[in-house]
Amino acid sequence: MxxxxxxxxxxxxxxxxxxxxxxxxxxxxxxxxxxxxxxxxxxxxxxxxxxxxxxxxxxxxxxxxxxxxxxxxxxxxxxxxxxxxxxxxxxxxxxxxxxxxxxxxxxxxxxxxxxxxxxxxxFPIKKLDMINAANSEVIVVLDGLEIPGNIGTIIRSCDGTNTDAIFICNRKTRITHPKILRSSQGSCFKVPIVEEESATIIKWLQDNNYRIILTDTDAEHFYYDTNYHGKIAIIMGSERYGISKEWYDIPTESVKIPMYGDCDSLNVGIAATLMLYEAAIYRSGDRTKITKNA
Structure with a gap:
């Protein structure tokens, strides 16, 4: 033996x-x-x-x-x-x-x-033409993120919320970074991940009729007051610079996460997780159940 x-x-x-x-x-x-x-x-x-x-x-x-x-x-x-x-x-x-x-x-x-x-x-990196827009209703776009641990955390949250795909643009770190693998807890092998130029991603989203939702601390509306039905793309900006200007040059919606203390924003991994779970709860119908039982 x-x-x-x-x-x-x-x-x-x-x-x-x-x-x-x-x-x-x-x-x-x-x-x-x-x-x-x-x-x-x-x-x-x-x-x-x-x-x-x-x-x-x-x-x-x-x-x-x-x-x-x-x-x-x-x-x-x-x-x-x-x-x-x-x-x-x-x-x-x-x-x-x-x-x-x-x-x-x-x-x-x-x-x-x-x-x-x-x-x-x-690493199972995907091409944009491998993503079926008809079956991929929720996409998160990571614009210029620099810290591998944050990317890994978001990948894990995408798995937890059954998000359909992750698009990465303005790449600042390797998707194969060991910290991404560790912090995603292997979810990087499950969730489809695409690396592409911003302009190409924007065109693909517009051609396939996605609502584009920016997370912006200066937005008028809170993230929990937004309609998350239909095909949506949630844009998360870099840790230092936020969302790139090119996303503000197209029709989008903006939402913010309320801050009640002295800090003016959350870590992008935490912010993305809040957004993704809010969208998942909303789309599942559980938000209505929670409101009725409150």
């Missing part, structure tokens, strides 16, 4: 099962250097790869049919039935399998409970 075998027996099993794509790799292997650059976000990443480790996170790759470029295994750490099952499933779809020593694996792992499983996966 694999789980009770020695390191040599485990490696022999994997090499025999996947001989065409399996190899032994050391700390100086190209794939290990590539992973270092990706997890530290300090090298170019034209293929938009992300590092995913551990049983739970690796399970999301399988759930959402994410392409696995390389599977890195520390077989000595694979000791449970769950880890073995995930390893087997990922090994079948991975383009490459690399068997590494425990010391080499520890150089790329950040999770103490990763169970010896690390996947280098393709």
């Amino acid at each position: 694999f789980l009770k075998g020695s390191v040599e027996e485990k490696e022999r099993y994997i090499k025999e099962m996947y001989r065409d794509k399996c190899r032994l790799s050391g700390k100086n292997a190209a794939v290990i250097k590539k992973i270092h650059g990706i997890v530290n976000n300090n090298r170019s990443n034209p293929d938009k790869l992300v590092g995913v480790e551990g049983i739970w996170a690796a399970g999301l790759l399988l759930k959402y049919d994410i392409i696995v470029h390389a599977l890195i295994l520390d077989v000595d750490a694979i000791t449970t039935p769950d880890a073995f099952q995930i390893m087997e499933s990922l090994a079948k779809i991975a383009e490459e399998i690399h068997l590494v020593s425990h010391s080499t694996y520890s150089k790329i792992s950040e999770v103490g409970t990763s169970a010896g499983i690390f996947a280098l996966a393709k």
Whole structure:
């Protein structure tokens, strides 16, 4: 049995099962250097790869049919039935399998409970023409956001509210940034994400008859007084500069979140979450139920 075998027996099993794509790799292997650059976000990443480790996170790759470029295994750490099952499933779809020593694996792992499983996966970025406007009624547009943690938080909130897609324009950080992956808690693999120029996004929204709602501290109306029915696009501006001028040059609606203390605005991740949940509650009909029962 694999789980009770020695390191040599485990490696022999994997090499025999996947001989065409399996190899032994050391700390100086190209794939290990590539992973270092990706997890530290300090090298170019034209293929938009992300590092995913551990049983739970690796399970999301399988759930959402994410392409696995390389599977890195520390077989000595694979000791449970769950880890073995995930390893087997990922090994079948991975383009490459690399068997590494425990010391080499520890150089790329950040999770103490990763169970010896690390996947280098393709981030599922979408093209604008892949979004079906007829089936995508609620879209959030992130205009110039700079902080990866905020983007990840919004992605997670989009998942929680069943928002149909996220459009990113005036990009200031890589979508593959490790903090986006961590703060989104894997929701980045589920919610469709598009990176595109502002003008192209604006045209697409107008051509497909979306109401465009700006979140603006100077707006006259509060966010909870707005009609969120129909096809809507909620625009969230950057942490420092707000929403770009080009969005004010087209027909839009503006809403604000009331501030009762000394600060004049909320963190964009929190603000987006309030907006998205308000829209989701409104569209579900629960807002009417709450009002009647108040």
